[in-house]
Structure formats: C-alpha cells, structure tokens
Amino acid sequence: MTQAPAAEGTRHVPFDRLHNFRDMGGYRSADGRAVRWGSLYRADSLGKLGGADWERFLGLGVRTVIDLRYPWEIEAKGRIPEPERFTYANLSIEHRPYDQAEIDPDLDPWRYLADRFAEVAEDGVDEIRRAVELIADGPGPVVFHCTSGKDRTGLIAALVLTLLDVSEEQILADFALTELATERLTADWHAANPGRTMRWPSYGRAPATVMALVLADLTARYGSPSAYLAEAVGITPQTTARLRERLLA
Numbered sequence: 611m612t613q614a615p616a617a618e619g620t621r622h623v624p625f626d627r628l629h630n631f632r633d634m635g636g637y638r639s640a641d642g643r644a645v646r647w648g649s650l651y652r653a654d655s656l657g658k659l660g661g662a663d664w665e666r667f668l669g670l671g672v673r674t675v676i677d678l679r680y681p682w683e684i685e686a687k688g689r690i691p692e693p694e695r696f697t698y699a700n701l702s703i704e705h706r707p708y709d710q711a712e713i714d715p716d717l718d719p720w721r722y723l724a725d726r727f728a729e730v731a732e733d734g735v736d737e738i739r740r741a742v743e744l745i746a747d748g749p750g751p752v753v754f755h756c757t758s759g760k761d762r763t764g765l766i767a768a769l770v771l772t773l774l775d776v777s778e779e780q781i782l783a784d785f786a787l788t789e790l791a792t793e794r795l796t797a798d799w800h801a802a803n804p805g806r807t808m809r810w811p812s813y814g815r816a817p818a819t820v821m822a823l824v825l826a827d828l829t830a831r832y833g834s835p836s837a838y839l840a841e842a843v844g845i846t847p848q849t850t851a852r853l854r855e856r857l858l859a
Contacts (some may be wrong), residue, residue, distance in 0.1 A: 621787065623651070623670070624835060625663045628718035629790040629798070630654040630759035634767065637784065640775040643858035649751050650857055652767050654759035654791070655679070657688035662796050664691060672696065674748035676741050677755060678703050680760040687757070697748045700742050703762055711799060713810035723824035727765055730829065731838065739843045741766055742773065746853040758795050760788045760816050768821055769843075772835045778825060788816035 623631045631654065635647030638756070656675065659667055675690050681700060690698065706729050713722060718851040731738075745752050756762035764785050771781045795814035825835050832838040839845045 614637070625666060626664055627658040627660070628654055630788055630792040632787060636773070637771060637776045639854070639858055640777070645774065645857050646859045650770070651751065651753040652759055652763050653753055653765045654753035654795070655687060656690040656753070656755050657684070659691055670751060672746060672751050672753050674750060674752040675821055676744055676752065678741070678766065679756050680704070680707065683757060690741055699744055702735040703737040703741065703766070704730045705733035708771055710813050710818050711803070711806070711810055719799070719810070719812040719815070720817065720819045720823060723761070723820045724827060727761065727824040728764060728827050730762065735843045738769065739768070739845060742770065742853065743849055744845070745770060746849050746856060750856065758814065759791070760854045762816070764816060764821065765824070766787065769822070769835070769839060770853070773839060773845065774851055781825070782818040782821050785816055785821040786818040792816070807816065
C-alpha cells in the first residue's frame, strides 16, 4: 500500500488551499490493532486542489475518492481534478440543505448541529452504506470529503471508527480536530461571500460536544451506534470484517 510522504504519525497533511486534510491512521481498536497510516484520509473540498497542492495530493497515492457533497455543490465549486484517475463516487449523505452562516445565533449551537446530524443519519442510510462499503472494498488508499471536512465528513469518520471498534474518546477527539481549521474555514467563507453577514458565531466550529450528542442520540434511538449501523444502515458483519482487515494492523 502506498504510504503518505509525511512521517508516520503525522495527523494533518499540509496543503496551501485545503485546511482540514487528515490521515486517520493511528487510532487504536479495542483488539489492540490500530488504523494503518496512509490508508484512509478525511478532507475538506478536493475541488480546491491545484498546483503544488495537486502534486502533493497525487503523492499520497490515493485511488478512491468519496465526495459527500450535493451535486449542486460540485457543480458550483468543482470536483477533484481528473476524477477519471480515481474510483470516484458522489454520495450525498445529506438530504435537507441548510445554511450554517444563517443559523439563528440565539439557538443552542451544539444541539442544533446534533439535530442536523440526526437528519443525515435518518435520510442518508443508503449513501452511508455505500460509502462504508466503498471504503471497505474499493482500491486504496481512500479519501472522503465534503465542503469543510467537518459535519458530513465528521459523521462518516465517526461511523467508520465505530465499525473499527475505536473508543468513543478517540472518535470525539478526531471530530474536534476540525477546530484547528475553524479560523481558515471562516476566512474562506468571508472571501467567497463579500457583502454577506455571518449571523452564526459558531460557523466552522466542531467541538467534541456535538459528536457526543450525536452518538448519544443514536444510542437512545437504536441502543448503540453499532446497532444503528447494522439495523438502519445495513452494514453486514462481512462488510465490517473486510473493513477491519483492510484498515487495521
């Protein structure tokens, strides 16, 4: 398997235009194994790749790209360059769009976001299943991404780590690493939306509290996040076994 040129153990892969590209290696499963470095990445929009960033990305040896955005987002902002080079799938897991910049600043921001995650978990079961199956079976290494690499990407990351039997503590820590990109994500929004006012002060935030609420909601409804994946999403034991065999070492 092609390994990232960054040193093993380097979580954040630096790019000029991407702010939230991360290697998911190193997270430890309950059986003592850990996610292989250089095998699974999560990212913000790969439509921003170009120049030196594109060369750096190609150096990672990625072979499968899962784009979690709406088709209209891809039309407006672009997909990864040269998608024919990859096993590429557009799997829009979110079905009810909303504008984070326009969220009422008086709402509880973390409960509001967790409720949006619940909608995705309910609406997007087919796309979530297909994304997990592609991570398990498609050529690797694999990267999955949305626009900011925060919510949709964060949900898929949490669900994959759940299937790998990674602890909730590590899942929450992975989700919260987007906080390191918040300032640059917010700056990008202002640059792309001149003249607009960002009403919601929590734009680009991803505190662990949000994912803790999401996992608690899945537990309250299904008994556990693992039960949700089996019963609602339809992830089979065979798919889980292939995922673990592929990603854990």
